Amino acid sequence: MLLSVVDQHAISLGPLPADQLRRNTHQMAASLIACGVDPKRTLLFRQSDVPQIAQLSWILGSLQTTSKLARLPQYKEKQERFKKGDIPVGLLTYPLLQAADVLTFFGTTVPVGEDQSQHMNLLGGLAYAFNKTYQTDIFPIPKQLTRDSHARVRSLREPEKKMSKSSGGPRSRIEITDSRETIFDKCQKAQSDNAGKITYDKENRLAVSNLIDLYSAVAKIPISEIDFSDWTTLELKHSLAEIIDKKLSPIRQTFQDLEKSNEVSLCDKISYTRN
Structure with a gap:
């Protein structure tokens, strides 16, 4: 299994001080290990240490439209924070980087919550589009792995929304x-x-x-x-x-x-x- 500490995703809503980003990365790795991830059996790495992920993300961007990315529910929800319309490009292209996280390692199965279903559909579409455009079968179409029970952990304050570290307080x-x-x-x-x-x-x-x-x-x-x-x-x-x-x-x-x-x-x- 591969697990990535996604320090590039972490700045999709705007930049963070370098020392804070390093500290957050270290704490996330410690959290995963504390929860039972065994580094001897799992490839645990920092996203930015694999430049091919960002490179593939750029290529995938040529296979996608801004209108489709802007229709994704998570983009619509998070863009509301930016009242002046100063929405970071990273928020729009987040799903492309997310797709590259999986495809760079030729992932076949992705364990995610039910809220990621549309991103998984996008991921599959990008893998298919790449293979068709470049006449190859290099990328498998990844499958979503979601438990039927407790597939969505809801917010304590707004149960109609998911529990999230990036919103809700x-x-x-x-x-x-x-x-x-x-x-x-x-x-x-x-x-x-x-x-x-x-x-x-x-x-x-x-x-x-x-x-x-x-x-x-x-x-x-x-x-x-x-x-x-x-x-x-x-x-x-x-x-x-x-x-x-x-x-x-x-x-x-x-x-x-x-x-x-x-x-x-x-x-x-x-x-x-x-x-």
Whole structure:
């Protein structure tokens, strides 16, 4: 498996100070290792260390139109932040670089959330267009790998949106480095309702259903087997915070240990030749 710390994607919404970008890259690598990624079995690298990715992205840009890129939902959503119309080009071309991330290594399967389905369609279309244009079969058409359950992790504050680090504010998400106190605070302030008895109803009670979904995912218990009939909303939030903290506690500790020891390294010698 290949995992990339995408430092070039990180500046798609605008530049970052070099020291902050280096720090963020190191912390992301430490986070992945803390979550269980074994660098001995996984190729973990920094995106910018493979210049062929950016080069392929430029070529793919010649096979795509700006109008199609501008119709992608994530572009439409994020462009709203730029009230003056000063939208960075990197936001528009983000999917091209994303496609190059996969095609540079001749990827065949991409594990992603359901929100990436349209980007995966774009990726497949670009692979097909390249092969047809240059009369080759060099790029396979990558397949999307998405779990049926919990394919979308929703925001704590706006459950109609996905949980994301790039939008929604810090209270909308749980980070693996969050302290126990922070986790409880975020869960307690998560959006819910005042309908009384807890019920799972995504159509009419999305906020409460989102909390139940999160509990089910972290506890690894099917929703049908969770007895929340006697819970209050406060008890649901407390139980959710408790189980999240229990899950993240060893990850958080490993991350802190890696940060202190500075024993995080990224592969800098990468072969991208197709077998």
